[in-house]
Amino acid sequence: MSRRVEQKAQARERVAALRAQQQRAERRKRLLIAVGAVVAVVVVIGGLVLIKVAGGGSDKTATGPSGTADAQIVTALSSIPAETFAKVGSDDVQAAPSAITAPALTADGKPKVLYIGAEFCPYCAAERWPVSVALARFGTFTNLGTTHSAADDVFPNTPTLSYHGAKYTSQYLSFTGLETTTNEKVNGQYKPLDTPSAEDQKIFETYNAPPYVKSGGSIPFVDLGGKFVGSGATYSPEILAGKTQAEIAEALKDPSNPIAKAVDGSANVYTAALCQLTNNQPANVCTTDPVKAAAAKLGKS
Numbered sequence: 001m002s003r004r005v006e007q008k009a010q011a012r013e014r015v016a017a018l019r020a021q022q023q024r025a026e027r028r029k030r031l032l033i034a035v036g037a038v039v040a041v042v043v044v045i046g047g048l049v050l051i052k053v054a055g056g057g058s059d060k061t062a063t064g065p066s067g068t069a070d071a072q073i074v075t076a077l078s079s080i081p082a083e084t085f086a087k088v089g090s091d092d093v094q095a096a097p098s099a100i101t102a103p104a105l106t107a108d109g110k111p112k113v114l115y116i117g118a119e120f121c122p123y124c125a126a127e128r129w130p131v132s133v134a135l136a137r138f139g140t141f142t143n144l145g146t147t148h149s150a151a152d153d154v155f156p157n158t159p160t161l162s163y164h165g166a167k168y169t170s171q172y173l174s175f176t177g178l179e180t181t182t183n184e185k186v187n188g189q190y191k192p193l194d195t196p197s198a199e200d201q202k203i204f205e206t207y208n209a210p211p212y213v214k215s216g217g218s219i220p221f222v223d224l225g226g227k228f229v230g231s232g233a234t235y236s237p238e239i240l241a242g243k244t245q246a247e248i249a250e251a252l253k254d255p256s257n258p259i260a261k262a263v264d265g266s267a268n269v270y271t272a273a274l275c276q277l278t279n280n281q282p283a284n285v286c287t288t289d290p291v292k293a294a295a296a297k298l299g300k301s
Contacts, residue, residue, distance in 0.1 A: 069144045069161060069245065076249035078136035080264060082288065087255035088264040090294035094235070096269045097228035098299040100212050105203065105226035107174035111277035114176050115163060116204050117220035120150035120183040120190045123233035124220040125160035126240060129248065129263045131222060132161055134270035137285045138278065139170025146245050150183045150190070155237035159245050164193055172278040176200065180219075224270075225277040228298060234269070235262035268294040 105112045115131060117124030125148065132141065145162030149155065163177025178200070181190035196204060208217040213231035222230040239262050240248060251259040272295040275286035285291060 069146045073245055073249045074144055077132050080252050084253050084255045085264055086290045088261050089290050090265050090268045090297050093265045093269050093297055096297040096299050097230035097273050100229050102226045105223055110174045111225035112174040114223040116178045118181040119147045119162055119179050121219050122149040122153055122155035122158045122237040125149040125158035126233040126237040127220045128161045130266035130270055133267035137271055138172045139168055142167045158237045158240050159243055172281055224273045228273045234266040269297045273298055
């Protein structure tokens with residue numbers, strides 16, 4: 001009898017041990033599931049953070065925002081220190097508007113600056129910066145836009161400004177800025193935007209061609225009062241790659257920055273041309289040494 005009792009007791013112990021082992025295994029399984037779920041959540045959140053950092057948010061992308069330029073950017077265009085313009089000078093500027101013989105281009109009794117470009121165009125994207133900086137020395141922009149060049153063109157997504165819908169007020173100059181298309185395609189073609197008047201179109205077709213411009217006609221096209229014309233960009237859009245509009249605007253005040261050297265240097269040349277339209281007014285701009293020196297850069301047709 002004692003042998004049977006002992007065997008039954010041992011059997012009960014084996015069953016209890018087996019159940020305890022099963023319970024421990026079940027607890028481990030549940031713990032692993034819980035840990036796995038936590039790890040999965042962490043991985044997802046980490047991935048989103050990496051996407052945010054790598055791809056950038058709406059305020060920190062290579063393309064920059066599209067819409068109305070914020071006040072900080074507009075203010076930066078007109079508040080570049082005089083010493084920055086002086087240190088940058090114009091020695092490194094490789095291209096400049098050419099002098100032409102043509103009827104004076106005016107509007108509202110003032111010399112008119114005509115800009116024709118397109119939002120998809122990377123060279124337009126580059127050139128709007130010095131044109132805007134130069135014009136900001138003579139007047140004030142409102143409703144200036146921000147955009148970027150096309151993603152599938154050379155120098156893709158170059159951050160820039162847009163003249164579509166912008167207004168310019170100056171006692172010295174009149175300005176018409178036209179963006180003929182957007183940077184978005186519909187059925188393989190960029191969407192139309194601004195339509196030049198018949199007069200502006202005639203000026204574009206007449207003076208955006210040899211012998212007035214050496215490039216054979218391209219955009220951006222800038223006519224400065226019928227006295228100078230420019231076609232194409234005065235520096236490479238590559239200099240602006242990977243920046244936001246705000247970063248570019250901030251860089252304009254640092255004379256050691258390559259962006260300031262390119263943009264402010266070209267702006268000095270544009271300013272010299274504009275001063276010839278305004279009879280050297282305002283004097284605090286037109287009589288400065290860097291502007292007078294930049295006049296020598298103005299090309300001959």
